[in-house]
Amino acid sequence: MTRTTKPYHHGDLRNDLLKAGMDLLKQHGQSAVTTRDCAKIVGCAPSAVFRHFADRKAFITGLATEGFTLLGTRMTAAVETVDKDVQHRVAARTYIDFAMQEPHLFRLMFQGDLIDIEDPDLRAASEFLRNDAALANPTAPNQKDDEAVLAWAIVHGLASLAIDSQLCRGLPNDAKQRTDALMRILDRTASPFKD
Amino acid sequence: MTRTTKPYHHGDLRNDLLKAGMDLLKQHGQSAVTTRDCAKIVGCAPSAVFRHFADRKAFITGLATEGFTLLGTRMTAAVETVDKDVQHRVAARTYIDFAMQEPHLFRLMFQGDLIDIEDPDLRAASEFLRNDAALANPTAPNQKDDEAVLAWAIVHGLASLAIDSQLCRGLPNDAKQRTDALMRILDRTASPFKD
């Protein structure tokens, strides 16, 4: 055996708690992400959670932050591999695919009353979206900015409606196939994504 | 005084509970909508709530159902007063305006893990959206259907992003003005809404 007595101090409790929360979230949704269950999974006392997070909202915000980081990583990685003229289309596909694969996480990331919108870490992790879409000032007179906002709205709207089961009738179960179905709509109708 | 002793049986407890829930929701968000507080506001025992709703989720679903009904009423009323060629634009404005005026309710209506998506009353109340957008089969080969889905996605995406404070930097505080700002984006960029 590698270890007989478990040490009093946990290695990286904060991160392990987030990982446990991610598992619960992925499998059973946000209501199943309970601080006590996360503590039990990690193997620490329920009170230990609050050494690393001010309250449950802060913990959930931490999960959302990880989600934005993950989405950002995927999008930049995907965009880097393709030609400039199809980058926005690839970005859209990656965004939608992320939502289809991680619906609970995606929902959480945009659930304004469950997370702390002002949290600096969260803002930093999600900044790339506002930058990419030039959303610092959505009322800008700049036509290009408007189109960027609109593109985000289209993709985000499609993903959200599909997740919240308003669009689910007729959509396939498999995540990839659902992404394909939504992308087909984009291809055929949305001018910003037409090549 | 009209009544000295309060009767054992409440008049229309179910509806009064929903009204109380709506008030709490509007003012403090979904986390403040607690079955006990609603009971206290209405003046009944905490347990009485569960005579009319299976559980909290069913109660929240009832609120969402009222929300869809309200939105449907507003949209049909608004559309009826204008010419056919601008109906979709007026519908879009009404949708966005509703979201800006009742952000908590709007969020709730599309929060898949807080409400019971399969509830027949909810489905009936929200059916007009799927009908209007011809969303029964979003993968339909019909180009017109695709455009309807896209139009809904645009409007829904704009409203959602604005509410969840990802778009809030630069947006005015007043609900009407926020609606105007978002509609301006639609006017300038979204081809389905260009006249």
Next chain:
DNA sequence: CCCATGATGTGATCATTGCTCACATCATGA
């Protein structure tokens, strides 16, 4: 008209959950 029955409301009570606090343990650097 009466009363049996089902619907509606009550009070007591439970388990779960977020959260706090006094205290224990340990790592670190002065």
Next chain:
DNA sequence: TCATGATGTGAGCAATGATCACATCATGGG
């Protein structure tokens, strides 16, 4: 080395959703 601050523990509190036995009442069939 040892004082100090960071990290973890266990007990425990208040709020909340939910259940259950019981109370109250409306109503329709006899």
